[in-house]
Amino acid sequence: MADLPQALDRELAALLGPAWLRDESERLTYAYDNSRQLAVPDAVALPATREQVLALVRACRAQRVPIVARGRGTNTTGATVPVAGGVVVSFERMDAILAIRPDDRCAVVEPGVLNGDLQRALQPHGLFWPPDPSSAEFCTVGGNLACNAGGPHAVKYGASRDNILALTAVTGAGALIHCGSATTKGATGYDLQRLLVGSEGTLALIVEATLKLTPLPPERRALRALYRDVAAAAAAVARLMAQPVTPAALEFMDGECVRLAREHMLANGGGADLPAAAGALLMIEADGDAETLPHAVEALACAAEGEGLLALDDAADAAASARLWAARKALSPALRTIAEGKINEDVVVPVSRIPELVAGVQALARASALPIVSFGHAGNGNLHVNILYDPADAAQTQRAQAALPQLFALTLALGGTLSGEHGIGLAKRDYMPQAVTPPTLALMRQLKTAFDPDGILNPGKLLPP
């Protein structure tokens, strides 16, 4: 990879001063994300204003130097790894909450604000921004928007794309664009703001976002339902989603996940209340106020009942709720204990196809002679399929890698798609032609060219070469 043109280096050093990083030790910090891939950028820019972003993009475009936008690098797909070199633009100094407008149920933020910091600032106003990835404390709103991040509460409140009103962004052509308006309805021309959400920094760099906020429900209560098998749990998911009380969260764990979580909890002095034989578990959350919550819980409990239900536990209070959620929370540490290597996917299928997906994953596990477990956001049909292996074992590693295309083929055959909330990045880029037809992919490339005529924004990501 060639180093930066000297003229560009001087120009951007003058523009950014100490916010233009060229030392290798500094650049290394921005070389990787949660995908564990690594590529050291030629420089790192920490702009403080949209004017700096605009000047930077124009300068880089003139020299055809790649630009990779970065929040905090929590994504799992390699979307922020600068594989083509160039400049990483980290938005850590553009982290202001510019306005909270409770009457308009919106907030105006810079892209670098942390999701968790935003939620804390909104809480006194009785509002929240729905996307709640597990990395919420460490990830930025700009990164959430770039990846269309979701989380457990997306089943009721939507993912990032459902919670955006307006964006200001700098395209790869060096144009400052204003998309949408701070209103919950709009039919004024093409919807560019939702197109930018999920585009992984390949079309434009977001410099300001107007977020749609939702009133914070004052109370939550959890139900834990254990089922004989996945089919019984999936039928319950369909019943839960077909009645008018939408669950605030509807999380699924397959039998192997229940077993692993139970073992992990037993080893740590808990988990005795979890039956060993359950084939599937659902965590069902209701939210609301003190008066409506009992009715909501009752409606959800009623929908959870049915053929194959082994046990239904209702949390009486927050402590009991935490006990019920313990199994779900124990899962990630439990998975780490059984394998060093983990391919964590987030495929999504229509809710009715969950049993076939899980059965197919179990068959794939047998055929691959590897543990493969499924859990996640059942109300959206969005399952985290984790292929577990020992990276020190070449044969296991090869089998794990070979299982991945089979998982995607299964998902697509069930009418699903590659990613529900992680995005494509590098990791799934080469599977795009299986998920998207050639004319549709060709059109995506043409849109990319309209926004970024020289292909300088996050090259090599999302679209296959």
Added chain:
Amino acid sequence: MADLPQALDRELAALLGPAWLRDESERLTYAYDNSRQLAVPDAVALPATREQVLALVRACRAQRVPIVARGRGTNTTGATVPVAGGVVVSFERMDAILAIRPDDRCAVVEPGVLNGDLQRALQPHGLFWPPDPSSAEFCTVGGNLACNAGGPHAVKYGASRDNILALTAVTGAGALIHCGSATTKGATGYDLQRLLVGSEGTLALIVEATLKLTPLPPERRALRALYRDVAAAAAAVARLMAQPVTPAALEFMDGECVRLAREHMLANGGGADLPAAAGALLMIEADGDAETLPHAVEALACAAEGEGLLALDDAADAAASARLWAARKALSPALRTIAEGKINEDVVVPVSRIPELVAGVQALARASALPIVSFGHAGNGNLHVNILYDPADAAQTQRAQAALPQLFALTLALGGTLSGEHGIGLAKRDYMPQAVTPPTLALMRQLKTAFDPDGILNPGKLLPP
């Protein structure tokens, strides 16, 4: 306007047989929409399959002949008037409901299905598709999607763009594209389906849509709140939207609308319960089941209370609810009695700016010496501003037309936008440069070119020349 090339005429007659209309009397039927503008197309095509649509687009593109997609022409902006001649493609023969999948909460439909027919087919499954324009009985789902149609229930359930999962469409380049998937979450590449929604047939012709469905609430109940003035009503709207029980509808009428509706009802033997002096009215609807509905009504009633509330009426049953809604429903006929001419806009502003919008409209009415009334979907800040005039009076007509740009300037100054649910079409096309910055508009044009390189799809609409 030149007639069609003979070769194209022969080719499409052979393709479509009796579904290729060339008689003037037949063409005249497809020459206008609810904008009252008129332009006779050179031909009308009534395709029955996506293959026919694809062949038609490719044939027209080869000859650079314009194509205007049409549902049932209920739109008010001239979006389906074929001002550049060419072929109107009416989807009336592609009106099948291809699948209703209750477990996946989705329906797969052809574009020509009527909104009302779809709702009736969904009802036995306990589901509905949220967009509910007042023309629901006569308008098509394809038209709803093309215009991003909303309605009173959008405040809780969203407009068309919020209720789409996947689209199959034919671009102006003659490519068949498949956008999105039948899942409620997706992060697989660029979101083309939401980009097509609201694009008014300028990018592609929709040949199949997978719609996101919502469980039908078993019961509804209405509250009618009368306020001293618009500011008091707007403050109530902000309180109503800031608490966790989102109203299923939140409709506003200004004082002039209340007075007109009251007079109309009195002349027809009703309306005696409506005070003459109210400065504003809110219709507030709650929905839910028998157990939660009373609590929801109570929460909404509590939020409706406050400074300036004159009266709050709660409907005990469906008949009482209908009586409360009577004033809102009397409005359209009442408006017809005072003026033949009506410019009906659907501007949208942030909720907190409603008082300034209504005050500005009232000032505009005084300055124009014309009745101008405001009512509509307050929860979204989406008001129907109606400029009333006598079209036989040249001076009045001129003043009405002169008031329109002032209304748009006011709306934009308040941080709002031109249209909430009607779209741009011809009527607002020339105001786009005021609502959208030059670089953003230039990018919209580039996207248009990517989808429709020869500009054959609905030329002259949405984007200014």
